[in-house]
Amino acid sequence: MNKHAVHHLILEKLVADLDVAQRAAQTAYETATHEENIAENKYDTLGLEASYLAAGQAKRVEEIKQALTLCQNLSLRAYDEQRGIEMGSLLGLEDEQGRQQWLFLAPDAAGLKVDVVGQPVTVITPRSPLGNSLLGKFEGDDVEIVVAGARQQFAVTEVK
Template sequence: MKQAIVDAVIAALEQELALRLNANVQSNAGAAFSAAGAEKQRDTTGYEAAHLARGHAMHAIHLRHRIDELKAMEVEDFTGQEIDLGAIAEVEMDGAVDGYMLLNCGGGTEVEVDGKTITVITPESPLGSRLMGNIEAGFIELPSGLEGIILDVY
């Protein structure tokens, strides 16, 4: 099941990558069109479109590296171990039980596998930083004051 979750996250990130690449193409086209048709000396539309295209390209490169890291990641079982990258933790907060997978990218991505919804969190997130190093049956408290119980880790 864990590999299916990682594969679903990769698929979601690859969709985002495709959107970024398309946005880059569109921004580059806008930059070329605006530069050719600039009517006034202070028309910065082409410059702004080029700047936007560069931002999309940089984000796409970063995302491609992260996707490659996920593809190379070995899926491990964290049962009885401290939570680290690749672990899935089921946490109860305010009476609701939610599943979270700790990864180095894709924070906020939700995937559904085998009828379970898993939300990707990163170590930099408030919940991710609180989960790191804990084991199941541990209590956590978020900076917001919300408390939770780690029910299961795998």
């Protein structure tokens, strides 16, 4: 698995998500400001509801723009056995049941998933318990986190 290719897929997905969000925000704005949605009485809330939706969509657009900018500015370095896992690392993890997963440590866009030749790769950030625990770890290290009172343990199987 190539981390530059994964990074490129993440950027493509963010651009596509931004396009969808911008169109949704524009539609919500047009609905909120359309003359047919002007309230006729205090119980007519369609225009108000549409304005809340438009505001939420606009916020989502800004969040995606921020994630895109941060990910575009991410400089990818080759894995350094002295520094360990850092921002921009692509890594394989195995849980206690032997299930494997691929993660990409990014500054933003947590939860975004891309598919690399049938293998899902999930973006995580250092703000998450797992992302924070992985920083500075090395291939072969174990990582333990507690989420909602449950202990989870992972082995770092591969780092790129």
